[in-house]
């Protein structure tokens with residue numbers, strides 16, 4: 455910015471922050487629209503050029519220095535909070551907008567996209583391979599499918615290690631010991647907090663998990679389960695109602711009805727649903743917060759599609775009603791917090807009352823659904839703990855990541871792992887570093903909030919729930935730190951107690 459002038463008082467500082475916010479909001483809206491148009495096959499602005507426009511603001515040293523120097527002054531708390539979130543966003547940009555890192559991650563992503571697994575001499579897509587793992591009764595073929603998928607990890611391991619080292623170097627430039635320390639600081643999370651949650655979930659589900667491992671061994675007639683048995687057990691051994699019982703035409707009307715039962719009115723929200731063949735189940739694209747929110751989806755029949763779309767509608771509600779007076783403050787909550795709000799609505803589709811009212815399911819069928827979800831979740835959370843702890847260890851330069859993973863699998867999943875298992879094919883390590891925990895935190899936050907809703911209104915969902923969620927979590931955006939919001943809404947800090955209860959008791 456050639457016309458930069460150092461603010462000389464609070465009023466000028468606020469004017470500078472307002473101007474940054476306004477420009478970022480404008481670029482953000484154009485980027486969201488370009489992203490949306492790309493997904494729908496419509497001509498769009500160049501995303502890389504838009505990224506450069508935002509980098510020009512976020513990497514501007516004069517802004518950065520000004521924010522840093524004002525942060526240590528005695529100022530009204532609201533302004534200090536705003537400066538704190540600007541500080542965090544500008545720090546993140548030093549990593550996110552680094553051209554060398556971006557190029558390296560891109561190169562790896564291209565290898566990921568080009569990778570085509572081969573099973574018994576036949577090339578398959580990765581989703582076909584997933585289907586084999588879910589449905590193939592021949593165990594030896596399932597093992598070959600599992601290993602075929604892991605070949606990606608072998609292919610990109612050196613590149614991904616290089617990416618980890620690159621991120622560590624950038625973190626060091628910003629004064630952090632490793633990228634883990636920096637990344638968790640920027641996500642407003644503490645490693646000790648996550649470790650506690652992992653252990654809480656593990657303890658709460660220990661008996662159930664051991665029972666599940668024995669049941670897998672018994673049903674499959676094997677001495678102990680291996681990684682290629684889990685998906686098959688969940689999808690082909692555990693009973694579940696047919697997907698035709700959950701017609702896709704019912705999803706939107708059903709959400710409208712259940713949102714009304716929560717005290718919300720979908721017709722009053724600026725949300726549009728567009729059916730389109732996209733590579734995700736569903737995607738909420740806020741073009742302009744509070745004004746223009748679009749949900750893209752390509753639903754099919756099946757309960758999981760109700761689950762996905764209730765989740766996306768949860769994001770839609772969030773993006774519709776957040777205070778947008780400051781763009782960076784509106785985006786100031788950590789990712790998991792956004793997921794947690796979506797989770798409060800998503801969990802409706804897991805409730806026995808919902809399954810009974812909407813689909814006339816019997817107690818037996820409901821018990822099947824609950825059991826299947828539970829096993830999937832418990833395995834999922836254990837996998838998350840493994841993925842996070844391995845990722846942290848690699849950033850902290852553990853000498854032998856494969857050995858480390860072997861030990862984690864033995865201790866956390868309770869199986870005899872494949873020898874020197876490959877790890878680098880977990881694409882989140884490339885595309886979304888330090889992200890796995892958010893899928894656990896989402897359910898921790900959602901179930902804790904659901905418990906609070908039950909305490910306040912007697913049931914979940916309840917007519918007061920919509921306002922409860924919007925008032926406590928959404929409206930203020932990042933003006934209030936997430937820990938305060940959760941403590942005020944639920945009466946305690948984030949804990950996995952409620953999640954443990956849902957996984958074992960109902």
Ligand SMILES: [Zn+2]
Nearest residue numbers: 765769793796
């Ligand atoms: Zn989400």
